[in-house]
Amino acid sequence: xxxxxxxxxxxxxxxxxxxxxxxxxxxxxxxxxxxxxxxxxxxxxxxxxxxxxxxxxxxxxxxxxxxxxxxxxxxxxxxxxxxxxxxxxxxxxxxxxxxxxxxxxxxxxxxxxxxxxxxxxxxxxxxxxxxxxxxxxxxxxxxxxxxxxxxxxxxxxxxxxxxxxxxxxxxxxxxxxxxxxxxxxxxxxxxxxxxxxxxxxxxxxxxxxxxxxxxxxxxxxxxxxxxxxxxxxxxxxxxxxxxxxxxxxxxxxxxxxxxxxxxxxxxxxxxxxxxxxxxxxxxxxxxxxxxxxxxxxxxxxxxxxxxxxxxxxxxxxxxxxxxxxxxxxxxxxxxxxxxxxxxxxxxxxxxxxxxxxxxxxxxxxxxxxxxxxxxxxxxxxxxxxxxxxxxxxxxxxxxxxxxxxxxxxxxxxxxxxxxxxxxxxxxxxxxxxxxxxxxxxxxxxxxxxxxxxxxxxxxxxxxxxxxxxxxxxxxxxxxxxxx
Amino acid sequence: xxxxxxxxxxxxxxxxxxxxxxxxxxxxxxxxxxxxxxxxxxxxxxxxxxxxxxxxxxxxxxxxxxxxxxxxxxxxxxxxxxxxxxxxxxxxxxxxxxxxxxxxxxxxxxxxxxxxxxxxxxxxxxxxxxxxxxxxxxxxxxxxxxxxxxxxxxxxxxxxxxxxxxxxxxxxxxxxxxxxxxxxxxxxxxxxxxxxxxxxxxxxxxxxxxxxxxxxxxxxxxxxxxxxxxxxxxxxxxxxxxxxxxxxxxxxxxxxxxxxxxxxxxxxxxxxxxxxxxxxxxxxxxxxxxxxxxxxxxxxxxxxxxxxxxxxxxxxxxxxxxxxxxxxxxxxxxxxxxxxxxxxxxxxxxxxxxxxxxxxxxxxxxxxxxxxxxxxxxxxxxxxxxxxxxxxxxxxxxxxxxxxxxxxxxxxxxxxxxxxxxxxxxxxxxxxxxxxxxxxxxxxxxxxxxxxxxxxxxxxxxxxxxxxxxxx
Numbered sequence: 001x002x003x004x005x006x007x008x009x010x011x012x013x014x015x016x017x018x019x020x021x022x023x024x025x026x027x028x029x030x031x032x033x034x035x036x037x038x039x040x041x042x043x044x045x046x047x048x049x050x051x052x053x054x055x056x057x058x059x060x061x062x063x064x065x066x067x068x069x070x071x072x073x074x075x076x077x078x079x080x081x082x083x084x085x086x087x088x089x090x091x092x093x094x095x096x097x098x099x100x101x102x103x104x105x106x107x108x109x110x111x112x113x114x115x116x117x118x119x120x121x122x123x124x125x126x127x128x129x130x131x132x133x134x135x136x137x138x139x140x141x142x143x144x145x146x147x148x149x150x151x152x153x154x155x156x157x158x159x160x161x162x163x164x165x166x167x168x169x170x171x172x173x174x175x176x177x178x179x180x181x182x183x184x185x186x187x188x189x190x191x192x193x194x195x196x197x198x199x200x201x202x203x204x205x206x207x208x209x210x211x212x213x214x215x216x217x218x219x220x221x222x223x224x225x226x227x228x229x230x231x232x233x234x235x236x237x238x239x240x241x242x243x244x245x246x247x248x249x250x251x252x253x254x255x256x257x258x259x260x261x262x263x264x265x266x267x268x269x270x271x272x273x274x275x276x277x278x279x280x281x282x283x284x285x286x287x288x289x290x291x292x293x294x295x296x297x298x299x300x301x302x303x304x305x306x307x308x309x310x311x312x313x314x315x316x317x318x319x320x321x322x323x324x325x326x327x328x329x330x331x332x333x334x335x336x337x338x339x340x341x342x343x344x345x346x347x348x349x350x351x352x353x354x355x356x357x358x359x360x361x362x363x364x365x366x367x368x369x370x371x372x373x374x375x376x377x378x379x380x381x382x383x384x385x386x387x388x389x390x391x392x393x394x395x396x397x398x399x400x401x402x403x404x405x406x407x408x409x410x411x412x413x414x415x416x417x418x419x420x421x422x423x424x425x426x427x428x429x430x431x432x433x434x435x436x437x438x439x440x441x442x443x444x445x446x447x448x449x450x451x452x453x454x455x456x457x458x459x460x461x462x463x464x465x466x467x468x469x470x471x472x473x474x475x476x477x478x479x480x481x482x483x
Numbered sequence: 484x485x486x487x488x489x490x491x492x493x494x495x496x497x498x499x500x501x502x503x504x505x506x507x508x509x510x511x512x513x514x515x516x517x518x519x520x521x522x523x524x525x526x527x528x529x530x531x532x533x534x535x536x537x538x539x540x541x542x543x544x545x546x547x548x549x550x551x552x553x554x555x556x557x558x559x560x561x562x563x564x565x566x567x568x569x570x571x572x573x574x575x576x577x578x579x580x581x582x583x584x585x586x587x588x589x590x591x592x593x594x595x596x597x598x599x600x601x602x603x604x605x606x607x608x609x610x611x612x613x614x615x616x617x618x619x620x621x622x623x624x625x626x627x628x629x630x631x632x633x634x635x636x637x638x639x640x641x642x643x644x645x646x647x648x649x650x651x652x653x654x655x656x657x658x659x660x661x662x663x664x665x666x667x668x669x670x671x672x673x674x675x676x677x678x679x680x681x682x683x684x685x686x687x688x689x690x691x692x693x694x695x696x697x698x699x700x701x702x703x704x705x706x707x708x709x710x711x712x713x714x715x716x717x718x719x720x721x722x723x724x725x726x727x728x729x730x731x732x733x734x735x736x737x738x739x740x741x742x743x744x745x746x747x748x749x750x751x752x753x754x755x756x757x758x759x760x761x762x763x764x765x766x767x768x769x770x771x772x773x774x775x776x777x778x779x780x781x782x783x784x785x786x787x788x789x790x791x792x793x794x795x796x797x798x799x800x801x802x803x804x805x806x807x808x809x810x811x812x813x814x815x816x817x818x819x820x821x822x823x824x825x826x827x828x829x830x831x832x833x834x835x836x837x838x839x840x841x842x843x844x845x846x847x848x849x850x851x852x853x854x855x856x857x858x859x860x861x862x863x864x865x866x867x868x869x870x871x872x873x874x875x876x877x878x879x880x881x882x883x884x885x886x887x888x889x890x891x892x893x894x895x896x897x898x899x900x901x902x903x904x905x906x907x908x909x910x911x912x913x914x915x916x917x918x919x920x921x922x923x924x925x926x927x928x929x930x931x932x933x934x935x936x937x938x939x940x941x942x943x944x945x946x947x948x949x950x951x952x953x954x955x
Binding site for chain 1: 525526528529530531532535561563565566567570573624627629654671747749750754755756
């Protein structure tokens with residue numbers, strides 16, 4: 001297994017100097033996938049052309065052609081990111097046979113850098129959930145303890161990394177969906193600044209909150225992958241005017257003199273004692289690296305979950321309206337049905353969590369309640385942005401737990417949606433305010449992973465990655481496990 | 484009984500090359516169903532709308548011309564409802580709420596020395612089209628063609644300021660001419676301008692009429708609806724607040740088949756399109772780029788070419804007629820005569836053939852026709868006959884005149900011979916004419932008759948008088 005856990009950078013170098021063949025490496029990873037999938041179930045669909053594509057990279061290496069920064073690197077892609085010719089299901093029955101006619105911008109960018117798309121990973125249906133249990137294709141298991149959830153909604157991507165089924169992975173993060181599974185699976189996951197990475201081809205759940213982000217087994221890898229996918233995209237008007245970023249070059253510069261705040265509310269009420277303690281320990285380590293640490297409060301945090309779920313569900317109710325079984329996706333045979341009756345029949349195939357969110361979202365947008373819910377939630381969002389902007393005038397970074405608890409047992413929260421929503425308390429703030437946040441492996445309680453979350457100001461990814469890298473150097477925890 | 488009429492006008496920005504949010508062609512007409520589509524306008528999972536900047540400019544120009552206020556930022560909203568012609572089951576449109584406004588609001592337009600207030604102007608996407616085999620009532624299936632889905636549409640909503648269906652026609656004529664002069668919409672294309680109308684009588688309930696497929700139908704639909712509501716009232720019944728459809732073949736409004744529920748569109752801001760800031764600079768640039776508009780053009784026609792107000796009005800009501808005139812006026816200094824030919828004679832044909840563009844006649848034809856008459860080469864009557872031929876054939880008037888042997892006989896020699904013959908055969912009339920000046924016209928009439936109207940009447944009369952004088 002150890003031979004299959006090379007860093008992306010190392011792997012690409014070896015492929016480029018001929019000491020490893022991409023074809024061979026991909027084939028071995030696929031063998032590994034075959035071996036562990038019955039247990040872990042990271043993937044929904046594998047790319048049948050992966051080996052062929054790897055062979056092409058080898059040929060290009062031999063003929064001296066440009067192969068890119070990720071030449072031959074096997075990448076797992078969350079199955080809500082469109083891949084041309086490769087089934088993209090969103091883990092939903094509504095799209096179980098849907099094959100997109102186009103690539104998401106991030107997929108084009110990765111392939112331009114020579115990456116091999118290994119397959120499409122499991123998620124909660126349409127990315128709604130924190131456990132990857134709400135998948136039409138069955139749950140993904142946490143490789144560290146297969147009786148537990150891998151987190152979600154990018155659970156398949158995180159598990160594939162922890163189980164050595166891929167070198168890099170793409171996730172998407174609407175309220176913590178990259179960071180939560182990164183934390184639960186002891187891997188690194190970054191939610192970039194809103195607008196830094198193109199959403200074109202990411203199937204929308206709550207489009208004002210979410211972004212695609214890189215996941216890997218090291219901060220270095222995450223920085224490399226971010227460098228490859230970041231930047232302005234003419235296909236997404238919400239992308240920022242940023243281009244040709246290199247997040248790897250300054251990653252080793254350390255964090256001497258960096259001012260870090262530790263968020264009081266995130267390490268007090270409702271937080272697992274062990275989790276709180278590991279964050280304090282992490283703070284001490286960061287301090288020993290030359291950073292200064294102070295405790296700070298985010299007053300508007302008490303409204304964060306209410307605001308987040310109101311906005312997210314409102315957007316869900318509109319974004320998912322297009323799945324009506326008429327133009328694409330599940331065809332329920334409209335013969336003999338009037339429009340509304342057919343909509344009812346086709347749309348009953350959403351899973352229970354998706355239905356719940358569509359209904360709540362429809363309610364909060366309805367004319368009598370818009371001002372009471374949606375508008376209020378947006379006001380909270382503005383308030384939170386202002387408060388955070390004030391904090392980042394004084395401080396460079398914030399630290400907090402990624403998740404207030406260790407991974408749940410499978411089935412533990414499935415019938416208690418409110419308890420499940422509560423677990424997002426520490427992650428949603430980055431989505432509501434658009435700032436970047438990373439989860440890095442921090443510690444294990446018994447055999448269960450705990451992640452450290454670092455948040456930064458808008459477009460502070462370079463500093464964020466520098467801090468995560470510095471922490472990683474003094475905090476060696478396992479990132480891969482044999483299942 | 485007082486009538487209140489308000490309009491909701493939709494006009495497609497047909498001059499755009501592409502749709503409002505993707506690079507599909509804005510020209511969807513005549514294409515095979517569902518071929519003018521892409522992942523974006525089909526609303527495929529993961530696609531995002533990309534705002535057409537030109538559409539925003541065009542819509543802003545319309546707002547400015549209709550004397551409306553423009554916002555400091557333009558934002559889009561989603562209007563959520565399920566209908567098969569909407570690929571995303573929501574429409575990206577604009578909305579006036581929460582300190583955000585549409586591209587135009589609070590405007591006022593003068594027409595025929597009256598005024599109508601404009602409530603709002605908004606930019607939105609056109610839905611696809613539902614197609615039925617046979618008719619909507621008998622078809623077993625509804626087919627959907629998304630070729631039109633995503634075409635840029637500007638909605639103009641007026642206050643209920645009209646009191647007469649005729650005023651609606653005058654206003655819509657002016658609006659159409661404005662849109663043509665701005666160069667944003669070809670109003671003659673099928674379905675490029677549509678109109679919903681609301682009508683209420685003497686403070687009664689408001690009835691909305693949808694599905695009026697062209698501006699010219701609006702007046703008819705309103706007239707029908709007014710008399711319908713009057714007759715409902717006369718029967719002692721109350722007019723119901725309802726939505727009706729205009730059936731343009733039976734020429735009646737009919738109650739919409741399904742009673743429409745009170746729709747809650749759950750408007751909320753479109754997260755995928757960042758708000759666009761309107762700096763004053765852009766507005767100034769657009770104002771500078773604004774072409775000459777109908778009102779200014781009319782004044783210019785009156786002042787520069789000496790046209791009457793009415794003739795100028797008829798010309799500018801239809802940009803193509805006005806352009807036609809202006810091109811003609813470049814070729815011939817007697818512009819008034821060119822205008823008269825267009826307004827009194829040519830327009831009859833253009834009305835009949837639905838537009839001057841379907842005729843093969845060019846300004847050069849009208850100019851030559853006017854010249855031939857002015858130079859007494861052909862008579863006015865002959866000229867009208869020639870016009871009838873050339874509107875369809877596109878031949879030059881002089882050629883037709885030659886072919887028909889219709890040029891005027893205006894040389895003295897030929898005319899003298901003809902007059903001699905008439906004097907020979909109408910001896911008693913000649914006698915009368917010598918006594919009574921008024922009977923001279925009878926002799927002229929005979930000359931015209933024997934030349935089939937080709938004799939130059941002025942010269943003929945002169946020669947007749949000369950001959951009479953020589954007899955005494």
